[in-house]
Amino acid sequence: MSNQRDIPSYKIELDPSDLKKMKKDIWSEDPVEATLTVGNNCYDIGFLFRGAHIRKVKKKSYQFIFPSVTSGIKELHINSEYIDKSLIRNKLSLDFFSTLGVLSPKSNHVLITINDDFQGVYLQLESVDRYFLKTRNLPKGPIFYAENDNANFSLISPIREGLKKRFESGYSCKEGTSDDRAILADLIYQINTIPPDEFESAIQNYVNVDKYLRWLAGVVCTQNYDGFIHNYALYRRSDNGLFEIIPWDYDATWGRDIHGDEMEYDYIPIEGYNTLTGRILDISSFREQYHDLMAGILDKEFTPEYQEQKIKKLYQKIAPYVEEDPYLHNSIDQFYEEPDVILSYIKSRNRYLRGHLSDLLP
Structure with missing residues (x-):
């Protein structure tokens, strides 16, 4: 969805009493009726807050739910990115994963107005669901969201500090059946019980290892600490039965x-975390594959030179509207300082990872 501006402008209209009700109960999962106008197009939507801790901040994030599929879309996530004063880290990350060959949600910045009250710059995120697959001409398959620390690919719960009651705990099923949940539970069981001398061959019947290593490299480069045990989705392709991992948040x-x-x-560390990562990198051939993949990324995609132009382009697009954002007046100076923070980080992180590439070799 877009209009003729560099940044699409989304205008939401809803009953003021419904908006007041939303603000009174920020944890409600019941959408209210609203109208979304984009250019000359008007849509009826279900409208609600989204996210966890972000609901507590002044600039809320939203979810749009369309009563029927519209332009290949059933849901849209509208993130305030309030904690990230650059407003671009999420998009920069998801685009980075795409360049690495990892399935990743599309994203773009939008302007939000609610009942004629300008709310500022937001990031629109594609929902990872059946329509996510359809727009990419991918085969149907179950999709599971990793929602808490139990999604650590282990039989042991870091929450309960004991054996999980259900191996698939930590996940919610976005698309799929009870049979698919049983297959996910079996995946977790197999990851933890396949004998070491069989793991290299057997795991490739369950997981697309190449895609997993590409995702791992992306998490390690960007340093999403939570990304190893949640902030991802699992998708199982119906044509080959293999799981792929999709980044989020x-x-x-x-x-x-x-x-x-x-x-x-x-x-x-360069090896990252979680049980599946540990088992995969315990195999010398996979470890060497990860070494070669990471070395290539450190030469090209994860460099200040490669990312600087992307950062500049995003800033040129959103800066005029950020200055008008009613929630960002007190952080506008930091907004303009963040590109240097990001580029300095890339330079230091790249140097650190290069210094530990040899750790991946025998």
């Missing part, structure tokens, strides 16, 4: 943590 990256504070460039 990457604003706490490129040198900033979930609170917006600086994250040291050497916080996450």
